[in-house]
Amino acid sequence: MEMKEEKYETMLQKIREIKPVLEEPELFCNQIMDAVLPNPSNRIFKMVSLVRPWLAAASILLILLFIYQQHEDEKVEPVQMNTSALNKPVKTPACMDGLTLDLKNPPDFREMYKCYARNNRHTISWKEKLMAKYGSI
Amino acid sequence: MQINLPEIISQAKQGDPLAFRKLVEYYQNKIYVFVFRMVCREDEARDIVQETFIKVWRNFDRYHLEQKFATWLFTIAARLCYDRMKSFRWQKINAIEELKIIDDLQSLEHPEMTVINSDLAGIIRKLTDKLTPKQKLVFVLRDLEELEVEEVICITGFNAEQIKNNLYLARKFIREQLEKM
Numbered sequence: 172m173e174m175k176e177e178k179y180e181t182m183l184q185k186i187r188e189i190k191p192v193l194e195e196p197e198l199f200c201n202q203i204m205d206a207v208l209p210n211p212s213n214r215i216f217k218m219v220s221l222v223r224p225w226l227a228a229a230s231i232l233l234i235l236l237f238i239y240q241q242h243e244d245e246k247v248e249p250v251q252m253n254t255s256a257l258n259k260p261v262k263t264p265a266c267m268d269g270l271t272l273d274l275k276n277p278p279d280f281r282e283m284y285k286c287y288a289r290n291n292r293h294t295i296s297w298k299e300k301l302m303a304k305y306g307s308i
Numbered sequence: 309m310q311i312n313l314p315e316i317i318s319q320a321k322q323g324d325p326l327a328f329r330k331l332v333e334y335y336q337n338k339i340y341v342f343v344f345r346m347v348c349r350e351d352e353a354r355d356i357v358q359e360t361f362i363k364v365w366r367n368f369d370r371y372h373l374e375q376k377f378a379t380w381l382f383t384i385a386a387r388l389c390y391d392r393m394k395s396f397r398w399q400k401i402n403a404i405e406e407l408k409i410i411d412d413l414q415s416l417e418h419p420e421m422t423v424i425n426s427d428l429a430g431i432i433r434k435l436t437d438k439l440t441p442k443q444k445l446v447f448v449l450r451d452l453e454e455l456e457v458e459e460v461i462c463i464t465g466f467n468a469e470q471i472k473n474n475l476y477l478a479r480k481f482i483r484e485q486l487e488k489m
Binding site for chain 2: 175176178179182183186187189190191192193194196199200202203204206207208
């Protein structure tokens with residue numbers, strides 16, 4: 172029993188004597204002081220780091236919204252227009268020679284232009300003359 | 309270096325960072341030794357010591373000058389150690405490290421050998437690892453730090469009976485461990 176007690180006391184004494192060593196105490200002290208008294212730049216950095224995730228989340232949301240809207244635009248179906256009114260023959264006013272224009276049976280605009288060019292030979296430019304002669308330059 | 313501790317404590321309490329720095333320089337080693345003996349890990353010990361001083365600075369208004377400063381400091385450190393050791397993460401780390409505890413008790417038999425922190429941690433862990441956080445806290449404060457029972461009561465918040473029981477169980481377990489070696 173005494174042996175056991177002696178062994179215990181010896182071991183305890185040795186553990187007490189050996190003290191763990193704090194490495195770089197000066198640096199450690201500085202770290203503690205930095206943590207205790209944060210300087211202004213640290214405060215700004217902390218604020219930025221607090222706001223950063225929110226900004227990242229907001230930008231992701233905006234990108235998703237943009238993609239969603241693009242997708243929605245593609246899905247819009249073309250409106251079926253009532254073209255029956257457009258297909259009806261239209262008569263131009265008298266000042267425009269009172270022609271009847273029918274899209275189903277369109278007039279020969281080229282022939283019409285040639286005729287116009289012949290009638291107004293003295294007023295049209297050389298370019299228009301060429302166009303009247305050859306159709307295109 | 310002779311320092312007027314009560315005056316420095318009083319200045320630090322009033323928010324003087326230079327006085328607080330002197331306090332940190334004066335006490336950091338003592339607290340580190342205690343915390344290291346409790347947690348047996350260098351990084352954890354440094355972390356807890358840093359947290360202790362941060363708590364001291366933030367809660368200085370709760371400290372009364374008639375109180376013993378070292379006891380108040382040890383109380384904060386002890387509570388942090390106790391909470392850390394009770395945490396789930398701690399149990400997990402212990403379970404992993406149990407497999408690789410350094411079997412280096414022989415180094416104590418040869419005083420000429422330099423016992424580095426990790427060896428010391430291994431030895432303390434080997435002897436005290438199976439103790440409950442309460443038992444280990446009482447054992448470290450009473451038997452390794454050699455504090456008076458009144459101080460241990462003040463630091464831990466346990467009553468005399470609890471301290472006596474926990475210390476008895478801790479010593480019994482350590483003796484058994486020594487028997488096995």
